[in-house]
Amino acid sequence: MIRIEPRENTSRAFALGVPVLAALVALLLAAIPLLAAGANPITAYGEMIKGVFGSVFAVSEMLTRATPLIFTGLAAALAFRAKLWNIGAEGQLYLGAMAAVAVGSGWLDISGLLLVPLIVVIGAAAGAAGMVAPTYLKVRFGADEVVTTLLLNFIILIFLQMMLEGPLQDPMSLGWPQSAPILDQGVLPPLMDRMRVHSGLILALVLAGIAQFMLLRSVWGFKLRAVGENAAAARHAGINVKRSLFGVAAISGGLAGLAGVSEVAGLKGYLTADLSPGFGYTGIVVAMLAGLSPVGVVIAALFIASVFVGADSMSRAMGVSSFLADLVVSMSLLCVLVGGFLSKYRILRTAKAEATS
Amino acid sequence: MTDQTVLKLNGLSKRFGPVVANDDVSLTLGRGEVLALLGENGAGKTTLMNMLFGHYLPDAGTVEVADPGGTLHPLPLGHPQAALAAGVGMVHQHFALAENINALDNITLGSEPLLSLRRDRRAAERKIKDIMARSGLTAPQDVPVGRLSVGERQRVEILKALYRDARILVLDEPTAVLTPQEADTLFANIKTMTAEGLSVIFISHKLREVLAFSDRIAVLRHGRKVGEMATSEADEGTIARLMVGADTPKVAREAATPGAPVLTLQNVSVAGRSKRDTLQGVTLTVHAHEILGIAGISGNGQSGLANLISGLAVPTAGMIRVDETEIARPSAATMVAAGIGRIPEDRHHEGIVGAMSVAENMVIERLGDPDIQSRGLLRRDAIQANAEGLAQAYDVRGPGVGAAARLLSGGNIQKLILARVFERAPRLILANQPTRGLDMGAAAEVGRRLLEARGRGAGVVLISEDLDEILGLADRIMVIRDGALVEAGTMDRAKIGLMMAGEPA
CATH class of the missing domain: 3.40.50.300 (P-loop containing nucleotide triphosphate hydrolases)
Structure with missing residues (x-):
């Protein structure tokens, strides 16, 4: 018979080790389908590492991929800290991107010194609105935000398609559903010549630092953590729980909106309905891998981006499917969840009680 | 009361990690006897009974239960069904009743064959009436249990155990939810039932009722049995000393x-x-x-x-x-x-944020205080110093003020709350x-x-x-x-x- 008992205390090293171990286990497990596909896992992983760290270009690609994941990972991590389950980062990302092209693709032809901050602020505000609304429904009517934010993603995506074939459509696009490009002075400048990595990464890193600091050192973060860990005690202590929820909703939605801004104004230049290959959802995985720590989000985002970029390169070199990347990402999430369970409980094997009657 | 033993616990031990809940506890219960299991909160009374009833698997020790003929048989441990079948019934502090169905259904629930298509309500009613007449326990049978008073619900719980032919009844703090008068009635009913051969163990930490209504007293402290005596030979001072290990x-x-x-x-x-x-x-x-x-x-x-x-x-x-x-x-x-200083009823749920540190919990009600924060940023040194001072003054013991508050024991959590409340005068x-x-x-x-x-x-x-x-x-x-x-x-x-x-x- 197997019994499950809670562990008395979990050491810090254990807490930090679990995600790392989970990532390694996920890579090990992914070797099985690799073998099945007829590839040598060691060569395959070698190609993968080369594809991520083999050249400046490869690193730049990885960082480019990590940038939106840091934003959406932070969005999920902060909201989840308050037990506000924002599953709508994908939709909020598109709201931010739509706001960015609405403002930045010719409506206002002003200096980049003004236009870039404006695009960033408006994009964040649009994303924030996309999370504050479901939070209002939750606080006012008790509507479960998991459901509302998740479903809102689809509504926003359809709204996006409508906009891309209507008001936001580029007149020069020959009927393609895509927006006009962001004006040159509105583009987030690239960090290196002839590389795609752009200054959205700097913004993401700075915001991660600020988030970490605010979460641990500010009264705002204190309240947020108290509300998330025990809302009843927070309310009893005189903390305005609703205000905390609205605050973190705005910030979470704003960060997700910035992911859209960064993608559209830093990378693509114009908006299409396939701007994000699920960055909003992957952000949840990033946040969970990071143990909801903002600094951890940066590390987790780099890891996930490496897996994606590395798997792309591996699939080109070895002729195996790049879906392997999704597999590794999903499995690392599962491994982290199992690892999280194992770090809280231990499984004991006990001798079966003797049957006597 | 006869000398016939109906239940023997032999050297039961149970550990939860480093906490020894029960250490080598042995007890015997005679037919028709009322045994009071006395001890402070956390002394291991409920754990002991949960092992008897199969909710917990003991680390060591055995349980023997007499069959109706009086012969002792070892009880398979860790199986509530086996305990039920052997005639052990338990009434928990928190009742396990379905509030939306009536007492009759609650009593018969679970004791009927799962696959039988019809049930014999008449026979069930007859049996319950008979039990009520013999024990003196009465409860309305045809209204949803949710509308019954707490005392009535408790009687439904006891009837449920008796309906399953319990010969040993364990009552976990039965009087905690009753008025003194209701408690007296309950004990009178218990007397009637024990005269019919039922054996009862009741858990309590109220000395008064233990002295008034039991035949024998066993005292637990820190998971060990520290004393056992006939109630007629016991007095309040002795028992209290046994319970706390010192003078009250x-x-x-x-x-x-x-x-x-x-x-x-x-x-x-x-x-x-x-x-x-x-x-x-x-x-x-x-x-x-x-x-x-x-x-x-x-x-x-x-x-x-x-x-x-x-x-x-x-x-x-x-x-x-x-x-x-x-x-x-x-x-x-x-x-x-x-x-207004507030000491909440549910200290774990409303009193503290268990995942946050002791120091943070000590300042959670005064986040606007300039001693604690300036311009929205926490003054961590001040929070730390405040916590160390309070922990000293209010004797809050635990792994330190930086540790998560949930790691404190119940008493120390309460001291944390007292410190938070009283330091603000x-x-x-x-x-x-x-x-x-x-x-x-x-x-x-x-x-x-x-x-x-x-x-x-x-x-x-x-x-x-x-x-x-x-x-x-x-x-x-x-x-x-x-x-x-x-x-x-x-x-x-x-x-x-x-x-x-x-x-x-």
């Missing part, structure tokens, strides 16, 4: 003259979600230098009163005044600011069940602190379901029943008990 700390109480009113409620009503948090036109005044005890049976509006004074409930009618100031829009923050203290679940030492500490605050000039509202605690601490007693408060005007146990039950004194 007595709370010194000095007379005080009440001063000016610090809290006034005038015709305040609160619309709660259930009876337990609803108030109807409550009027009360608490003065400086005064402890007002609120007695009542669990669930009669105590939560409503506590929520109101804590600022968690907004009154639908009436007026609240703290000192001379009317509180127009009560909220937890305004009540804290008005100088509140004008009024609301203490809702402040000693529930605490051992005697920690409970005495709570009493001492409340009396100290009273001496300093604070008013105290002490809500407790333990009448002895109220009688020991309060200067004045009010009784809460159905959301309404009445002045008791007496310190007489029996009279207050009758008022709690809603009968004219």
Whole structure:
């Protein structure tokens, strides 16, 4: 018979080790389908590492991929800290991107010194609105935000398609559903010549630092953590729980909106309905891998981006499917969840009680 | 009572990690005997009974139960079904009844074959009637259990065990939810049943009822059996010493003259979600230098009163005044600011944020204080120093002020809350069940602190379901029943008990 008992205390090293171990286990497990596909896992992983760290270009690609994941990972991590389950980062990302092209693709032809901050602020505000609304429904009517934010993603995506074939459509696009490009002075400048990595990464890193600091050192973060860990005690202590929820909703939605801004104004230049290959959802995985720590989000985002970029390169070199990347990402999430369970409980094997009657 | 043994526990031990819940405990129970299992909270009484009933698997030890013929058989451990089949019935402190179906269905639920298409209601009714007649336990059979009183529900639980032909009945703190009069009736019924051959183990930490109603007493302390005696040879002092391992700390109480009113409620009503948090036109005044005890049976509006004074409930009618100031829009923050210290009923759920550190929990009510933060940033050194000072002054023991608050024991969590409340020298203290679940030492500490605050000039509202605690601490007693408060005007146990039950004194 197997019994499950809670562990008395979990050491810090254990807490930090679990995600790392989970990532390694996920890579090990992914070797099985690799073998099945007829590839040598060691060569395959070698190609993968080369594809991520083999050249400046490869690193730049990885960082480019990590940038939106840091934003959406932070969005999920902060909201989840308050037990506000924002599953709508994908939709909020598109709201931010739509706001960015609405403002930045010719409506206002002003200096980049003004236009870039404006695009960033408006994009964040649009994303924030996309999370504050479901939070209002939750606080006012008790509507479960998991459901509302998740479903809102689809509504926003359809709204996006409508906009891309209507008001936001580029007149020069020959009927393609895509927006006009962001004006040159509105583009987030690239960090290196002839590389795609752009200054959205700097913004993401700075915001991660600020988030970490605010979460641990500010009264705002204190309240947020108290509300998330025990809302009843927070309310009893005189903390305005609703205000905390609205605050973190705005910030979470704003960060997700910035992911859209960064993608559209830093990378693509114009908006299409396939701007994000699920960055909003992957952000949840990033946040969970990071143990909801903002600094951890940066590390987790780099890891996930490496897996994606590395798997792309591996699939080109070895002729195996790049879906392997999704597999590794999903499995690392599962491994982290199992690892999280194992770090809280231990499984004991006990001798079966003797049957006597 | 005969000499025939119906139950033997042999050297049962159970550890939960580093905590030894039971260490080599052996007990015997005779046919028709009432054995009181006595001990402080956390002494291991419930764990021991849960091993007997198969909820926990002991690390060591065996259990033997007699069959109806009187021969002892080893009981397979870890299987509640086996315990039921062997004739062991347990009534938990928290009832396991389905509230939306009637007593009859609750009693028969689970004892019928799963696959049988029809059931013999008549036979079931007959059997229950017969049990009720023999035991004296009565409960309405045809209304949903949710509409029964707590005492009636408890009788349904006992009937359920008897219906399954229990020959050994374990009652976990059966009187915690009863009025003194209901408790007396229960024990009278137990006497009737034991005369018929039922054996009873009842868990308690109330010395009075143990001495009055048991045949034999076994005392547990820190998981070990520290004493066992016939009740006729026991006296209160000896048992209390056995329970705590030392003389009971007595709370010194000095007379005080009440001063000016610090809290006034005038015709305040609160619309709660259930009876337990609803108030109807409550009027009360608490003065400086005064402890007002609120007695009542669990669930009669105590939560409503506590929520109101804590600022968690907004009154639908009436007026609240703290000192001379009317509180127009009560909220937890305004009540804290008005100088009300609140000791919540459920200290784990409302008192602390378990995942945050002891130090953070000590400042959670004063985040606006410039000593704690400046410009929205926490002053971590000040928070740390504050916590170290308070931990010292209030003897909060644990892995340190930086550790998560949930790692503290129940008593130390309560000390953390006391430290947070008392260091701000509140004008009024609301203490809702402040000693529930605490051992005697920690409970005495709570009493001492409340009396100290009273001496300093604070008013105290002490809500407790333990009448002895109220009688020991309060200067004045009010009784809460159905959301309404009445002045008791007496310190007489029996009279207050009758008022709690809603009968004219």
